[in-house]
Amino acid sequence: MFHKKIKKLTSALVTLSVLLTGQTFTAAAEESEPLIGLSVINISAEQVEKNPEIPVSLIVSGVEGKYAVTEIWTSFDDRLEIETDNSGEPVVAVTENSGGMLVQTAPSRYLDNSTSEIVDLNGVRFISSSSENTGKDGTLFKVNVKLPEDVKAGDEFPLKVVPVGRETVNNDFVDSVFTNADNDSEGKSMQEKIFSQGICNGCIRIVGDSDTISGDANCDGIVTIADSVSILQYLANSSEYPLSETAMTNADINNVGDGVNVEDALLIQKYDAGIVMALSEK
Ligand SMILES: [Ca+2]
Ligand SMILES: [Ca+2]
Incomplete structure (x- = not known):
């Protein structure tokens, strides 16, 4: 009782x-600068042995109610294996922070025009669109990555948001986008800021038992x-x-x-x- x-x-x-x-x-969001980043995770080798699959989150802040159209490219350390479904697509859990936006996810991969080679960033590409600025602050998606079996204390696995802007085949363009529904000067300035000064790269760090x-x-x-x-x-x-x-x-x-x-x-x-x-x- x-x-x-x-x-x-x-x-x-x-x-x-x-x-x-x-x-x-x-209250904090009204003041703050636009930020985008990936989780910073500290985990023991013992815990990894029990469960090597770690959820990684893409996070935004300082942009509550200000964005609608995004295309975000992430890149995880090559040793991390992203969980995929039978068709090879990343298994991504999208949160409600994308507030009514139409969301698509795909591997962070494109065909480079100059080399005719596929560039694979080993990450998730997050694409959203809406006619209203309903995007919220917080986690936009979570995806599981599997750590290698032989991790030891001190190992670090970087998780990055990568600004992209390059021509691919057939004059297509892959681009990093983070703007509002009208893509007006406010939206363009937010996009410029978030990708030039607002990236907070994450990482998975393996810590020792006594840490x-x-x-x-x-x-x-x-x-x-x-x-x-x-x-x-x-x-x-x-x-x-x-x-x-x-x-x-x-x-x-x-x-x-x-x-x-x-x-x-x-x-x-x-x-x-x-x-x-x-x-x-x-
Ligand atoms: Ca705990
Ligand atoms: Ca305290």
């Missing part, structure tokens, strides 16, 4: 913090929403849901040094939702 109560309290806290997240985010992983409050080697829940449970009842010393260090990510509180749980939720792209290193 008591346990049930705790559970209820935890879910109430989750609801509350989701609401707060939305507000914080909207701390910022945000990994349940110490399973990866940061997920479960870590936010662990913090909230700890805050609701620390004797029933204690956190180890390492867990406390991992969990204190907001205002590092001020201890573990609801703000730390909130920050993990923002990270999970793609509202913040990376948790600070320790």
